[in-house]
Amino acid sequence: MTPTPMSSPLSRRLFLGSLAAVGATTALAACGGSSTPPGAGVPSGAFGQGDTYTGPKVALSFWNGFTGGDGPFMRQLVEQFNKANPTVTVSMNTLQWGDYYAKVPNAVASGAGPDIGIMHIDQLATNAARRVIIPLDEVASGLKLTESDFAPVVWKAGVYQDKRYGIPLDIHPLGFYANTGQLSKAGIDKLPTDRAGFEAAVKALQAGGGVKQPFWVTATWPAHLMFTALVAQFGGSIYDAEGGKATFNSDAGVESLEWLRSFITNGASPANVSNDAQAQAFRQQRNSLTWDGIWMMNEWAKVNGLKWGAAALPTIGDKPATWASSHNFVVTTQATKDKNKLAASRAFISYVSERSIEWAKSGQIPARNSVRESAAFSALPVQSTLAAQLPNVVFPPAVPGIGDVTTPTFEAAVNEVILGKAQAKAALDAAAKKADALLADNRAKYQA
Incomplete structure (x- = not known):
């Protein structure tokens, strides 16, 4: 079998092995104890509708932990999006996953962090409770995305306190x-x-x-x-x-x-x-x-x-x-200061999600049914073989701090x-x- 080379597995091990330390570090930046529910203050309709962005020029900061061989696959998608959307400039910043989860809360609070990011499924509730990320129900409705468009297990796992905080990109079993x-x-x-x-x-x-x-x-x-x-x-x-x-x-x-x-x-x-x-x-x-x-x-x-x-x-x-586990798109509270960033974030999420067959080549199973059901995905022997396990995937409960x-x-x-x-x-x-x-x-x- 000759799959496409991807990242060293070390990045995944570093991420999973560092969660306890990350939890202790980022707890200092948490807004825990607030009576304000997660996601409060996001203007209704701010994300807009449809899969394109039609506003004025805007820049988006996009952070993730794709520091290995998977990074070039995502960077290529970012470059393609920027070329196809001349009024949006997405700048991608990569950190080791352990550093990423430790730095994002403080960076967002200071306004020097990401507007949009990637988070693992077991980190969504934690960062929602810390008011680091915002609900994406309007992104889903604006793009007409429902459970029927995804593997049910990963779609349901992105919900915390009856709000959706992640738009799933992939599943990696x-x-x-x-x-x-x-x-x-x-x-x-x-x-x-x-x-x-x-x-x-x-x-x-x-x-x-x-x-x-x-x-x-x-x-x-x-x-x-x-x-x-x-x-x-x-x-x-x-x-x-x-x-x-x-x-x-x-x-x-x-x-x-x-x-x-x-x-x-x-x-x-x-x-x-x-x-x-x-x-x-x-x-x-x-x-x-x-x-x-x-x-x-x-x-x-x-x-x-x-x-x-x-x-x-x-x-x-x-x-x-x-x-x-699963990589999910998230939008941070930093982006709520500019409605154009929210609308551009919706367009970027839609663009990459629809083209996640390119991401699958990095060694992932796309979360979207339409991509997994394509001939292009069937031609990826390992990914399509392991995708048969999706109905039997085990995720942790969506509660804050579960990863720690x-x-x-x-x-x-x-x-x-x-x-x-x-x-x-x-x-x-x-x-x-x-x-x-x-x-x-x-x-x-x-x-x-």
Whole structure:
């Protein structure tokens, strides 16, 4: 398979691994405790109608975290928009995701930040509660966008307190990758789709494929993402539907974590596999099977001689499910000072959204149905294959601060169990207690 090269996966890892620090930093800039509802003060009708901008010349500051190989794809779309819209100048600024989420609130408050930006799905409620971003219901209605135009899971996830804060651009799920050359040597001609098939493939690879440790389970990234997917597959969830209580210490959570640990116990994975080591091993053909983000397809494509295939995550539990995130367009409170910026923002969002097949080539699944249903998208083998998982995507609840809870709680518990330092039930129970306290603190902080 030969997908188009994209960014290093490091940017995604830095983003997800830095959320706890970001939450502590940006909380200082929050307007938490205000009785003013998020989005208040946005003039009615300010965004206008239609997908074009007809006002006077205006400049838009556009910030995002596309610092890797995905950046040129977005920059090209920005340049195309500017050329097609001579009265609008969009200036794109990129930062590492961790820096981005730390800097945006203060920059917006001072008037030196972005007018329009990109945010991950689990950051929308937090930044809405902090009055950093504004509702986009009028953007959606002005562009005649409804749930029927998008994958329902990502459209619904952009709503906080009955208002829409994100216009979804893409979805990026976990995928299942396999060294097809090693599978063939072991007598397997198809990627396994269920628990029995997956476990049989591991044994066959050890026996006939000549791979002593075919499935490396990491102690850090992406183990907590795998855990999230598995919990849903076994019928559980990370949090309750309201995001007020941790539920990852359920029977589903324990079974998920014990299943991951079992590959170390039975010798199919080394112990103490560090961050990204499993991906490096896959490049070097020292392992055969790995679960990682869709963006990794481009990393494998760079390796000469590596024969590989991609598929949806195998269904280890009772039903299919996968972890995923999503990039969403947002408009900041800074832009509300100029109605022309709001109208131009609507036109820019529409332009990129309609042309998100170009963004898909960077290693993403477009959120818009019309793009995913196109022949051009069908011609992208990995993206179109992993898009079949969209009905089974797991997103966190839309509550402020939810992204700050992961690292010190269930991610830490997964790490302890994978390293053999704790039993699954005890580690998850302790982490759930800590998560409940953090969730309560967030409710008080954001008055949510």
